[in-house]
Amino acid sequence: MPARATSSRFFLVAAALALTACGGGGGSKASSPPRVERVTGVVAVAGDGEVTVSWDPFPGALSYNLYWSKTPGVDAATGNLLQDVTSPQVLTATNGVTYYVVVTAVTAAGESAESAEAWFTPGASPVPPGTGHVGVVTTIAGSSMDYADGDAIHARFNTPTGIVGVGTSLYVCDTTNMLIRRLDLSTRQVTTLAGDPRTYAGHQDGIGTAASFNSPRGITSDGTYLYVADTANNLVRRIDLATAAVTTLAGSTTQAGAADGPGASATFRWPRGVATDGTTLYVADTMNNAIRALDLATGVVSTLAGDPASYAGYADGRGTAARFSAPYGLAMHGGELLVADSGNSAIRAVDPLTGEVTTVSTTTAAPYAIAVIGGYVYVANHASGGGDPVPGTGNTITEIDLATGEAWTLAGGNWYATLADGTGTAAAINYPEGMTGLDGKLYVSDTFSHVLRRIDLQPL
Structure with missing residues (x-):
């Protein structure tokens, strides 16, 4: 495969080099002098049986090494080594397996x-x-506001919000029912994973229905656990996918705040979106107008960007010099954290290493959820007036080409209180608050319609 020139990235293209090969195709890991500054901007874009990895040029680099693993927390001591990576390469990989680099x-x-x-x-x-898409919207589960497990058509949700895909299942924050639900896409059955529909709000840890939540709204996964922003409890919770055991990782139900620290000594104020890179959980601390970071190994919470001591604002910058206004959805794009900065009608990017905040795109509505598939960012926008839908107007899904910054309306017609399947602007979506990408498709929590939608991406 010929190399592709680019002004700001190097691309790895290692044809026929399987990531599953023993030792990763590299040599022995010799000791090195004390570590210096690190490579930044690492992005991994998965395809069908392969991945393209890119990163920002490093001053004075003679070559690059790539370390990979099938478990999070990979480093030079534990990872499989691909040595002396100096030219464009594609890495082959096994579909359905998560890799960390x-x-x-x-x-x-x-x-x-x-x-x-x-x-x-x-x-x-x-x-x-580089192609652009129109979305074909289909309702896949739910029909009206209520609670019911069972087949997808007869299942009921009450204001579903956060959603994440793992394997062949979708996991959903059923917010007003105070539950975490599961939709098996292969059997089309909806079940309750955690929380008790017979009780109201609570903050009890436990297994399955022994646990309780209070308006959970954000959810993500590392493939082993689900991580939940238990919004009205001001907690971050973890759910073991194998056992449905719910554990509180950080936060306090007795005091909202912005304190950093381990476990229960940390405080949040209305946390919403969550995303993880496998070692750190990032939390959109919405009413603190900040992005927080929870170290999954130590349980320590720190403030990555934004200043909870300041009012909502808009400013790019590093760490506490940056300003947000009610950040909601989060998504990882390679090594970068993307933020739906709702009150500023903007998509922001945060460098997890430095806390540096930049603006990726602006909209004319309030972006609530964000997802990434391939070279595109997808933004779910809340309602913002009538008229013809344009990129970033309300009750629409916007597609943004990361390479060019160009944006257009993927689906939705900017109508209120409606539910309609269809293609592009013929579809109607009512307050989408959750979105995830899975197997090249988008899945959306259509919150005020109380249903789950699938959006198939057709090239323009």
Whole structure:
């Protein structure tokens, strides 16, 4: 495969180099001098049986090393080594398996520290960049506001919000029912994973229905656990996918705040979106106008970007110099954290290593949820007036080409209190608050319609 020129990225293209090969196709890991600055901007874009990894140029680099693993927390000591990566390469990989990668630079002074970890899951039906799409919207579960498990058509939700795909299942924050629900896409059956529909709000840890929540709204997964922003409890919870055991990781139900620290000594104020890179859980601390980071190994919470001591605002910058206004949805794009900055009608990017905040795109509505498939960012926008839908207007899904920054309306017609399947603007969506990508498709929590929607991406 010929190399593709680019002004700001190097691309790895290692034809026929399987990630599942023993030792990763590299040599022995020799000791190196003390680590220096690290590689930044690592992005892994999965395709069908392969991945393209890219990163920002490192000053003085003689070559690069890539370390990979099938478990999070990969580093130079534990990862499989791909040595002396200096030319464009594609890495082959097994569909459906999640991989974690870091990159180091080799200079005259030695090997740099590891980059932030990027992760990817190859799968069929990738979305190629540079084509653009129209969305075909189909209702796949639910029909009216209530609670019921069972087949997808007869199942009922009450204001579903956060949603994440794992394997062949979708996991949903059924917010007003105070539950975490599961939709098996292969059997089309809806079940309750955690929380008790017979009780009201609570904050009890336990297994399955022994646990309780209070308006959960954000959810993500590392493939082993679900992580939930238990919004009205001001807690971050973890659910073991194998056992349905619910554990509180951080936060306090007795006091809202913005305190950093371990476990229960940390406080949040209305946390919404969550995303993880496998080692850190990022939390959109909505009413604190900040992005918080929870170290999954130590349980320590820190403030990554934004200043909870300040009012809502808009400013790019590093750490507490940056400003947000009611950040909601989060998504990882390679080693970068994307933020739906709802009150500022903007999509922001945060470097997890430095806390540097930049603006990716602006909209004319309030972006609530965000997802990434291939070379595109998808934004779910809340209602914002009538008229013809344009990119970023309300009750629509916007598609943004990451390569060009161009945006257009993928689906939705900017209508209120309606539910209609269809293609593009012929479809109607009512307050979408959750969205995830899975196997090249988008899945949306159509919150005020109390249903789940699938959006198939057709090239324009």
